[in-house]
Amino acid sequence: MALHKILVFSVFFTLVYGEQFPSSKNVKTELKTYIVHVNKLDTSTDPSLSDDTKSYHESFLPVSTTTTDSSAENRQLIYSYQNAISGFSARLTAEEVEAMKAKDGFISARPERTYRRFTTHSPNFLGLHPETGLWKQSSFGKGVIIGVLDTGIFPTHPSFSGAGLPPPPAKWKGKCEFEAAKCNNKLTGARSFNLAANASQQTPLDDDGHGTHTASTAAGAFVKNASVFGNAYGTAVGIAPLAHLAIYKVCFGPDCPESDILAGLDAAIEDGVDVLSISLGEDSMPFFNDNIAIGSFAAVQKGIFVSCAGGNSGPTEQTITNEAPWILTVGASTIDRSIRATAKLGDGQEFDGESVFQPKDFPPTPLPLVYAGADGNEDSAFCANGSLAGADVRGKVVLCDRGGGVARVDKGAEVKNAGGAAMILANDQANAFSTSADAHLLPATHVSYAAGLKTKAYINSTTMPTATILFKGTVIGDSLAPIVASFSSRGPSMATPGILKPDIIGPGVNILAAWPVPLDTNTNTKLTFNVESGTSMACPHLSGMAALLKSAHPYWSPAAIKSAIMTTANLVNLKGTAIVDQTLTAADLFATGAGHANPSRANDPGLVYDIATDDYIPYLCGLGYSDQQVSTIAHKSVHCTSEIGEGQLNYPTFSVELGSSQSFTRTVTNVGAAASYYSVKIVAPQGVSVSVQPARLQFTKLNEKASYAVTFSRSGNNTSSFSQGYLKWVSSKYTVRSVVSVKFI
The missing domain is CATH 3.40.50.200 (Peptidase S8/S53 domain)
Structure with a gap:
């Protein structure tokens, strides 16, 4: 997963930076960066008000924080946002935020979070x-x-x-x-x-x-x-x-x-x-x-x-x-491309893995094979930094386990530093299948969890286990692709x-x-x-x-x-x-x-499920959000006079919590052939009966809309908690599919 460690690309949110500054009482008070939401500046009742959003935002800050010092250490107003939210970010103490709550127009404030970072073919x-x-x-x-x-x-x-x-x-x-x-x-x-x-x-x-x-x-x-x-x-x-x-x-x-x-x-x-x-x-x-x-x-x-x-x-x-x-x-x-590196064991078993580093001079002759975690030490099993110091791995192929908070390439660096000749990196159970083609620092291959288990079994079955790595370069044509990545x-x-x-x-x-x-x-x-x-x-x-x-x-x-x-x-x-x-x-x-x-x-879908931004408002109200919370999201004043359930949003898929029955309405817009008609085809989730009315939609022009109602009902006992299927609208040219997930409650 590399940078994506990024969840992909790493991750872990911490509340931001505590920095201290002298207060008027000569004590240290913690400063944090806060994201502050406020009402939009309203000049309609008093035209003499300046439509200066930044000045308006600064009016919420304690007087002591409106410094003209431009240094990063003393800058209290960090950003005055004009589009993304109605509000600003500022470095404040908890006491200053508490005082801010009394000001007209204040909505909310909380410490900011730190986000994670989650071709030729x-x-x-x-x-x-x-x-x-x-x-x-x-x-x-x-x-x-x-x-x-x-x-x-x-x-x-x-x-x-x-x-x-x-x-x-x-x-x-x-x-x-x-x-x-x-x-x-x-x-x-x-x-x-x-x-x-x-x-x-x-x-x-x-x-x-x-x-x-x-x-x-x-x-x-x-x-x-x-x-x-x-x-x-x-x-x-x-x-x-x-x-x-x-x-x-x-x-x-x-x-x-x-x-x-x-x-x-x-x-x-x-x-x-x-x-x-x-x-x-x-x-x-x-x-x-x-x-x-x-x-x-x-x-x-x-x-x-x-x-x-x-x-x-x-x-x-x-x-x-x-x-x-x-x-x-x-x-x-x-995708259907791999950069293949195959682990070949002394008993003839071969396990395809991947590595972008493919040395042409690595000998195919088997070398002694050892498991880094054979001593029961978890750090050694993960080939953590310094864990193989003094271990008998020189000139050998070393099997390391994925995980333990150690980057894949860093595991290879540890094997190399300890004198190892090559590395087989085996997935953990959570990431059983997906392998990564990394730029390793030594000959290596990244194999599946199952391959790792079989390699350990082989090591335990003989007194002189051996292995080598066969570097096969770029291979295209995996018929199982696309496969969902285990980390996704x-x-x-x-x-x-x-x-x-x-x-x-x-x-x-x-x-x-x-x-x-x-x-x-x-x-x-x-x-x-x-x-x-x-x-x-x-x-x-x-x-x-x-x-x-x-x-x-x-x-x-x-x-x-x-x-x-x-x-x-x-x-x-x-x-x-x-x-x-x-x-x-x-x-x-x-x-x-x-x-x-x-x-x-x-590019030519036939029908689309369109949603105007105002259509999200009754959906947000239906989530149980307050008027103020919905207004914050919608960037305008909202009163929740109407609401709809989540499943009533005109979404292209269905996620249904099903007791006895549930009904939803959808509206599609014709963007395909001007004169066309569609018939519904249903693959019902197991244990669910699905009915659609009408069962046929007819259009005479582009951008014409048509609505249908779909009802999901239990059709018998189901031992699983979830079931899935789909419905699709089919014409002579188009197939417009909506997948359906059902949770039984």
């Missing part, structure tokens, strides 16, 4: 080809601006060349904080927001790699002869190669402070992006406390599509994040169980994309690429796909684009059988959502 795997289909029909995403909130960008990488691209559209208002020569018609904007992180680096330069990788995945230019150590060789290209990129650096090292993220969101909305790609996340929480959800709602109100990584805490259930229904929540899956977070959603999450899965395992610096320091080349895994990698695939659809259908709403992606997704793999998960059994809908993205079909 994947466009082809998704069915994107230069001469046909969606790439051609969308002009490769031409004219669309993708905003990426991440660790910044390495602007001189060839993936961000502006050669042959037109200038961004006239609406673009962003700016470039690099020297002018480093931005171009591809990289149209790059900004850095580091006031909360208090980072010394001022420019949006990526010193991590994560942001460069995600940006190039979404919209990297065509770059020939890309590879990593000669593997995954080919032409690297993003999903929307003619789209423009706007970069917002909000992460500095592992830290992505919430107030910096909000500042990036705020700027992206103001700058005029069309798509937002956010491979960052936090634990599930109510939407009125989730500032990515609140800021994304503001973006959707402006017609901006928002794609977010779903998290890397799988395969545990109820770990999905970024769950708001106006966000496309993306899980991760494999699963539903059901905790914040909104009546909405099925994730929405979709896309390529997120061993994705080759741009990287700031060469992995091989002996290589004098500008063609620097790296292979990474995580939902952070899957998210920009869908961001790029949304950009293609936006280019092909400029007047589709974010919800219409989302519906097109979801109702045309695949539920089968290349073999034509059900998509499987890390156990190699059929994956459930809490792993796949609507299925695996299919860009070409999404």
Whole structure:
């Protein structure tokens, strides 16, 4: 999962920085960064009021904090947000926040959180080809601006060349904080927001790699002869190669402070992006406390599509994040390419694994094989730093267990430092199947949990176990692909169980994309690429796909684009059988959502389930949120005079809690053939009876709407707690599928 450790990409939220300053009583009082929500400035009753949002926000601060000192240590008002939320971030004491609550217009304040960061072949795997289909029909995403909130960008990488691209559209208002020569018609904007992180680096330069990788995945230019150590060789290209990129650096090292993220969101909305790609996340929480959800709602109100990584805490259930229904929540899956390294044991058993480091001179002759944890020491089993000092591993192949808080590459470094000749890295049970092609520091392979168990059994069966590693290079053609990545977070959603999450899965395992610096320091080349895994990698695939659809259908709403992606997704793999998960059994809908993205079909979906932003308000009221909480999300004053259940939102999928029966209404909009009719086909979840009225929908023109009612009823005893199926509307040309998950209560 690499950076994605990112959940993908690492994670763990801490309340932010306690710094101290002298109070008037000459005692030390703790300062924290708070996100403060306030009512919008209202000038309607008194035109003499200045419509200066920043001054209004400063009026909430204690007089002692409105300092003119610009140093980071003394700056109390950090950001005054204009778009993402109605409010600001500031460094305050708990006492100052308590005093602020008495001020008219105050809504809420809480300490900010620190968020986690959760290709040469994947466009082809998704069915994107230069001469046909969606790439051609969308002009490769031409004219669309993708905003990426991440660790910044390495602007001189060839993936961000502006050669042959037109200038961004006239609406673009962003700016470039690099020297002018480093931005171009591809990289149209790059900004850095580091006031909360208090980072010394001022420019949006990526010193991590994560942001460069995600940006190039979404919209990297065509770059020939890309590879990593000669593997995954080919032409690297993003999903929307003619789209423009706007970069917002909000992460500095592992830290992505919430107030910096909000500042990036705020700027992206103001700058005029069309798509937002956010491979960052936090634990599930109510939407009125989730500032990515609140800021994304503001973006959707402006017609901006928002794609977010779903998290890397799988395969545990109820770990999905970024769950708001106006966000496309993306899980991760494999592609049909592996960079194969096969562990061959002395008894002839072979286990295919992966490694991007493939030494050509590693001898096929078997070497002594040992298990690092044979002494029962857990640190040794995980090959933790220093754990193999003094161990008898010199010249041997060492079997290490995944996990223990030790990075995969660091395990290999420990084996190498202890004199080991090679490493077999075996998955833990939680991550049983998914393997990563890492740039190891010695000959190595990453194998499955089952392979690890069999290797340990072999070691225990003989007095002289041996093994070697056979490096086979890039292999294309896994018929089981796509497989849901074991690390990909699963539903059901905790914040909104009546909405099925994730929405979709896309390529997120061993994705080759741009990287700031060469992995091989002996290589004098500008063609620097790296292979990474995580939902952070899957998210920009869908961001790029949304950009293609936006280019092909400029007047589709974010919800219409989302519906097109979801109702045309695949539920089968290349073999034509059900998509499987890390156990190699059929994956459930809490792993796949609507299925695996299919860009070409999404471009012509036939029907879409559209949702206006005001349609979310009765849904939010139905969640039991107060008027004030809904107003905070909706960015306007709301009184909950009407509400609907979660299942009544016009969503493209169904997540049903079923006692005896439940009925829902959906409305579809015709975006296919003008004169057409559709008949319903049902694959009912086991133990459930499904009826739809009417059973036929007829259209006479484009953009015509039609509604139907669907009733789910129990049809007998069911021993499992969940069941799943789908309903689909079928015409002579189109199939529009809505998957159905049922929880029995």
